[in-house]
Amino acid sequence: MRDFTWKTVLFLAFFMMMTISARAAAPGNERCMNCHGHMDIKGPAGMKIYIDPVKFAATTHAIVGCTSCHDRVSKGHPGDRYNPPRAACGDCHKPVFDEYAKSLHASKAGCTGCHNPHEVRLPLFVSGDDINRKCARCHDTRKTIQSHSTWLPQADLHIDSLPCITCHTGSRDYVIIMSIESRLPGSRNDFKISSYDELAALAQAADVSRVIDLNNDKLISLAELRDFNHQLRGRNMRLWGMMVPETVTHSYQILDNRWDCSFCHASGPKAAQKSFIAFPEKNGGYTRLVVEKGAILDILYGTPDFYMLGTTRSTPLNIIGALIVAAGLSFPVCHGFFRFLTRKNRKENNHEA
Amino acid sequence: MKHKEMVYLTPMPVRIWHWLNAFGIVTLCITGLQIRFPDYISVFGAYKAAIRLHNTAGAVVSVSYMLWLMYYLVVAKSLMKLYMPTLDDLKTGIFRQAFFYFLTYFLGKPNPHHSTPDSKFNPMQKATYLVIMFILLPLVIFTGVLLMYIAPLRELLLLLGGIKMLIGTHFLLSCCFTAFLFVHIYLATLGHTPLAHFKPMWNGWEEEEIDDGSEKTR
Ligand code: HEM
Numbered sequence: 001m002r003d004f005t006w007k008t009v010l011f012l013a014f015f016m017m018m019t020i021s022a023r024a025a026a027p028g029n030e031r032c033m034n035c036h037g038h039m040d041i042k043g044p045a046g047m048k049i050y051i052d053p054v055k056f057a058a059t060t061h062a063i064v065g066c067t068s069c070h071d072r073v074s075k076g077h078p079g080d081r082y083n084p085p086r087a088a089c090g091d092c093h094k095p096v097f098d099e100y101a102k103s104l105h106a107s108k109a110g111c112t113g114c115h116n117p118h119e120v121r122l123p124l125f126v127s128g129d130d131i132n133r134k135c136a137r138c139h140d141t142r143k144t145i146q147s148h149s150t151w152l153p154q155a156d157l158h159i160d161s162l163p164c165i166t167c168h169t170g171s172r173d174y175v176i177i178m179s180i181e182s183r184l185p186g187s188r189n190d191f192k193i194s195s196y197d198e199l200a201a202l203a204q205a206a207d208v209s210r211v212i213d214l215n216n217d218k219l220i221s222l223a224e225l226r227d228f229n230h231q232l233r234g235r236n237m238r239l240w241g242m243m244v245p246e247t248v249t250h251s252y253q254i255l256d257n258r259w260d261c262s263f264c265h266a267s268g269p270k271a272a273q274k275s276f277i278a279f280p281e282k283n284g285g286y287t288r289l290v291v292e293k294g295a296i297l298d299i300l301y302g303t304p305d306f307y308m309l310g311t312t313r314s315t316p317l318n319i320i321g322a323l324i325v326a327a328g329l330s331f332p333v334c335h336g337f338f339r340f341l342t343r344k345n346r347k348e349n350n351h352e353a
Numbered sequence: 354m355k356h357k358e359m360v361y362l363t364p365m366p367v368r369i370w371h372w373l374n375a376f377g378i379v380t381l382c383i384t385g386l387q388i389r390f391p392d393y394i395s396v397f398g399a400y401k402a403a404i405r406l407h408n409t410a411g412a413v414v415s416v417s418y419m420l421w422l423m424y425y426l427v428v429a430k431s432l433m434k435l436y437m438p439t440l441d442d443l444k445t446g447i448f449r450q451a452f453f454y455f456l457t458y459f460l461g462k463p464n465p466h467h468s469t470p471d472s473k474f475n476p477m478q479k480a481t482y483l484v485i486m487f488i489l490l491p492l493v494i495f496t497g498v499l500l501m502y503i504a505p506l507r508e509l510l511l512l513l514g515g516i517k518m519l520i521g522t523h524f525l526l527s528c529c530f531t532a533f534l535f536v537h538i539y540l541a542t543l544g545h546t547p548l549a550h551f552k553p554m555w556n557g558w559e560e561e562e563i564d565d566g567s568e569k570t571r
Contacts, residue, residue, distance in 0.1 A: 151401075153401065153404050153405070153408075154501075154502075154503060154504065156504035156505070157503045157504045160504060188508045189504075189505070189507045189508055233511075260399065260400070260401075261399070261404070262391055262399075266391035266392045266400065267392075299517070300514075300517050300518060300521065304514060304515030304516070304517050304518065305511070305515045305516050305517070306516070306517075307520050309389075309404075310389060310390070310391040310392070313389055314517075314521070317521055317524060317525070320528075321524055321525055321527075321528035322528075324525065324528040324529055324531075324532050325528050325531045327532055328531060328532020328533060329532070329535045331535065331539065332535050332538075332539035335454070335539065336539065339458075341459075342459040342460070342461070345460050345461035346461040347461075
């Protein structure tokens with residue numbers, strides 16, 4: 001089963017990350033975190049020197065270690081007013097750095113404009129929403145919607161369902177990532193991704209994937225998905241899908257073919273076969289579980305709120321529609337046939353055909 | 354002795370509505386086809402062009418539907434009389450008419466129904482037009498409007514069962530309209546001449562064949 005291999009690879013990768021970072025975190029980190037890992041630490045006005053220990057532990061940078069990037073932390077730190085240096089991202093991420101340097105965004109923002117080096121994550125462990133939140137720090141979402149709606153129909157919907165990088169970088173290998181979202185209290189239209197705690201309460205288990213994956217086989221079957229969607233209705237929740245690239249590049253640009261809607265909308269039903277559900281983790285990241293193939297194309301309750309015009313149409317529905325049209329067409333054809341055969345009768349009784 | 358008479362059947366607003374509507378629905382069907390099957394059909398070039406045209410045609414059909422409703426309700430006040438089948442229509446009229454279309458028509462018998470301004474439609478027409486104009490068309494307009502403003506109307510969308518429910522309904526309704534169109538246009542050619550029913554939809558006057566000599570011509 002191909003899905004099974006997928007799932008295994010995904011999980012091995014995830015567990016490796018978790019265990020490596022837990023075990024192999026650089027030894028010096030703890031010394032720094034004794035101070036920097038406490039919420040009440042105070043730095044110079046306006047500088048946030050608190051580092052979230054849980055989020056940091058989940059990054060590969062924890063293995064790299066504080067002192068690899070901030071070498072020469074003085075003995076007298078922090079009393080001596082000597083500011084430890086910071087490594088440049090390009091020192092270790094040469095390929096990404098070079099790619100980004102050539103893009104049109106290089107002059108607009110540095111790496112740390114989008115990445116907090118102490119909270120970095122692989123694309124696999126972030127939600128599409130997280131990616132857009134990066135951009136939203138500088139690009140006001142409402143203004144972006146406004147500027148895009150001059151040429152993009154339903155720009156608000158598009159920006160809710162697509163990370164900006166799908167259109168503004170050469171990122172590729174699109175998949176559908178679904179997140180469980182809760183309605184913001186007091187709001188009608190606004191949803192946010194349900195937190196780990198909310199889902200843990202719902203699942204009554206530490207493993208939040210149990211809210212959907214009832215049999216705990218780490219694979220979301222169509223039946224489980226349908227069940228879950230039925231339950232959601234009464235709970236002020238929804239399952240929201242986004243089309244997210246698996247391979248992220250930093251080649252920021254304005255891609256001409258994204259003007260042409262058919263880049264996404266005429267890609268045919270094959271394009272939307274691979275989908276995942278992203279469950280929040282305690283550390284702020286996400287775990288993805290594979291969803292049974294074809295869920296996106298399910299006629300109704302697979303993904304009741306995810307539909308891509310032209311791409312995720314359902315074949316059974318097409319057949320029903322075709323039958324209706326055929327029934328309509330068969331009337332003139334049959335009636336016309338007998339009308340032609342019996343034309344003499346009307347000539348005799350009437351004076352016109 | 355048979356002779357011909359002219360009856361003023363279809364007032365101007367109804368004719369304007371009808372052709373706006375017909376043109377709109379046909380446009381909607383074709384653009385809709387491209388929107389659903391862009392990998393096979395590309396009549397209007399760019400996908401975006403098809404969407405824009407579809408939305409515009411949708412607006413035209415909605416506005417002209419209002420015109421139709423207002424005219425019949427407020428100006429002519431004949432909506433119920435013309436479109437609501439009577440009990441007799443339901444009990445016997447429909448069957449008589451169906452019997453005509455499916456049998457006696459072929460034998461050359463005359464149509465049991467005669468159009469007058471007060472009773473324009475035969476019982477089958479009444480029933481069909483009633484369903485089309487009071488159920489299907491409002492439903493397709495309603496789902497269409499929701500699908501045009503998905504993000505702002507999300508609340509309502511979720512309440513109704515999600516995007517897929519609406520898309521599915523909208524699509525099946527559009528198939529019903531396509532089916533209706535074939536039957537509708539064909540049946541309209543069954544007058545005493547193939548074009549007899551089209552003329553009143555164009556200039557308002559229908560040429561009726563009357564058996565006796567009572568003078569009704571205006
Ligand atoms: C190209 C498309 C169409 C053609 C050629 C056409 C033709 C005609 C003709 C000849 C008539 C007069 C005969 C009769 O009363 O049955 C008529 C009437 C009518 N048609 Fe159509 N039609 C078209 C599309 C439509 C569509 C799309 C609808 C509705 C969705 C529609 C609804 C009606 C109604 C309600 C009447 C009666 C109007 C009245 O007098 O109040 N037609 N049509």
